[in-house]
Amino acid sequence: QTQIGAQSLDINKMDVDVIEQIHQMGGLQLVMPQAFAETDCGTLADTGRNVVEFNLTGESVELPIMGGKTYNAMTFSGQVPGPTLRVTQGDVVQMTLTIPADEVTGHGNDMHASQMTALAFDSVNPGEPSQYCYIAESAGVFKYHCSGVHLIGMDQHVF
Numbered sequence: 369q370t371q372i373g374a375q376s377l378d379i380n381k382m383d384v385d386v387i388e389q390i391h392q393m394g395g396l397q398l399v400m401p402q403a404f405a406e407t408d409c410g411t412l413a414d415t416g417r418n419v420v421e422f423n424l425t426g427e428s429v430e431l432p433i434m435g436g437k438t439y440n441a442m443t444f445s446g447q448v449p450g451p452t453l454r455v456t457q458g459d460v461v462q463m464t465l466t467i468p469a470d471e472v473t474g475h476g477n478d479m480h481a482s483q484m485t486a487l488a489f490d491s492v493n494p495g496e497p498s499q500y501c502y503i504a505e506s507a508g509v510f511k512y513h514c515s516g517v518h519l520i521g522m523d524q525h526v527f
Contacts, residue, residue: 409501412460419460426467426475455504469495
């Protein structure tokens with residue numbers, strides 16, 4: 369069983385002729401973009417693709433808001449929103465996220481352009497930099513934000 373266009377398709381209930389026609393056309397094959405197939409930085413660096421390195425720092429800062437109050441924000445390299453990261457479709461993105469040792473909480477970095485599972489963006493603990501890589505397969509403009517499957521107070525990290 370699979371999901372196609374938000375509709376459930378139960379192969380056990382399909383017409384035998386339809387299944388035979390699919391078989392005669394070569395069958396169904398799931399195609400996985402390279403971004404999903406390989407994420408090892410060393411392997412991707414050896415592909416001959418252009419490697420674009422980004423080094424971000426996850427920091428907590430107190431920012432002013434209207435009314436003379438302040439807001440405790442999670443930032444990327446001191447910015448909200450974080451710095452604009454530009455690559456060309458097909459580039460290898462090498463992302464390093466560093467959390468200063470004196471930070472009180474971990475941070476993460478969910479790069480929507482990577483099209484990877486959120487499990488790849490676990491919390492990065494203070495004093496422990498983390499690196500991941502992916503191929504920028506999809507053209508477009510994508511957001512990124514703090515995340516982490518095991519991050520406490522996740523709702524305070526995403527803007």
